[in-house]
Amino acid sequence: MNGAAVPEGYRCEALAMECFGGMGKMERHVLGTFRTISPVLALRWLGGQALWIADWIEADPDADPDADSGFGPRSDLERSAWVQPLQRLPVGSTPDRPAELRAWHADRQGQRAAQAHIKGGNPFLVVVPATDFTYTLSVHPD
Incomplete structure (x- = not known):
């Protein structure tokens, strides 16, 4: 082991930052919070x-409630174009x-990489800018 302390728990948040065009004003909306001692449960939450926000923005036209989500196309966290620890996606x-x-x-492979990342005591953020809001999903070790 590398001597890093294993976190005692994890604090999770889902946020929406609303931007008001010409006014230069931003408003923070807490969509949900969660605490757990498990990195697996943190990422599951x-x-x-993420699915709730996606459906909020636009219902999934291809949704099949009986379908297995399977494995995603990305092989690891580093190759992901849309999720990096502490990185913001460029708008557009x-x-x-x-x-x-x-x-x-x-x-699923990206989820496993994220799990190892937060289990190592590192914060993890998924930041998705949309038209009027920027959505942030985060896990912070306690």
Whole structure:
């Protein structure tokens, strides 16, 4: 072991930052919070929030309630274009934000990489800018 302390727990948040065009004003909306001692449960909660936000933005037209989510196309966290620890996506990089959130949820290999990242005591953020809001899903070790 590298001597790093294992976190005692994890604090999770789902936030929406609303930007008011010409006024230069931003408003923070807490969509949900969660505490757990398990990195697996922390990411499972984040995944549920990602799907909820995706459906909030736009209902999934291809939703099949009996379908297995399977494995995502990304092989690891470093190759992911839409989720990096403490990185913000450039506005306009992916026009379909709901699909982006659903893809992050379905990426099982990326989820495992994220789990190892937060288990090592590091914070983890998924930041998705949309038209009027920027959505942030986060896990912070306690």
